[in-house]
Amino acid sequence: MKILVSACLLGRNCKYSGGNNRNEKVLSFLKGKEYIPVCPEVEAGMPVPRPPVEIRQGRVVSRDGKDLDAVYRRGVARVMAEMGTVDLAILKSGSPTCGVHEIYDGTFSGRKIKGRGILAEALAKAGIPVIDEKEL
Ligand code: SF4
Numbered sequence: 382m383k384i385l386v387s388a389c390l391l392g393r394n395c396k397y398s399g400g401n402n403r404n405e406k407v408l409s410f411l412k413g414k415e416y417i418p419v420c421p422e423v424e425a426g427m428p429v430p431r432p433p434v435e436i437r438q439g440r441v442v443s444r445d446g447k448d449l450d451a452v453y454r455r456g457v458a459r460v461m462a463e464m465g466t467v468d469l470a471i472l473k474s475g476s477p478t479c480g481v482h483e484i485y486d487g488t489f490s491g492r493k494i495k496g497r498g499i500l501a502e503a504l505a506k507a508g509i510p511v512i513d514e515k516e517l
Pocket of ligand 1: 387
């Protein structure tokens with residue numbers, strides 16, 4: 382079984398803020414399994430740290446007002462092209478890229494709504510089971 386996993390859940394400092402979302406449950410679940418850590422936002426060529434983004438009317442926009450949709454989707458396309466066959470993805474909840482069940486609402490006010498990040502969406506469309514770290 383090969384698992385795609387959000388790199389920040391493993392402790393990699395790839396979050397927009399420069400930190401990570403290290404999750405002990407994820408780490409212990411992955412012990413002895415084959416997995417590929419990815420950060421689609423870094424794959425998109427974005428720096429760390431970087432301005433936060435949210436999805437507004439279906440497009441990825443940054444808090445400082447830039448439309449980064451094409452850039453972020455390029456990162457997702459790259460992950461999809463390079464990951465090979467995976468059986469499961471474990472992604473970070475709430476992210477506009479990795480979020481599985483909910484995302485921020487596009488107003489940068491901290492409010493969450495139902496929805497999927499753009500990587501979670503692409504994986505689900507490809508038929509890959511996707512869960513977030515809270516579902517382990
Ligand atoms: S894009 Fe995904 S892997 Fe990268 S920091 Fe955000 S939640 Fe983590």
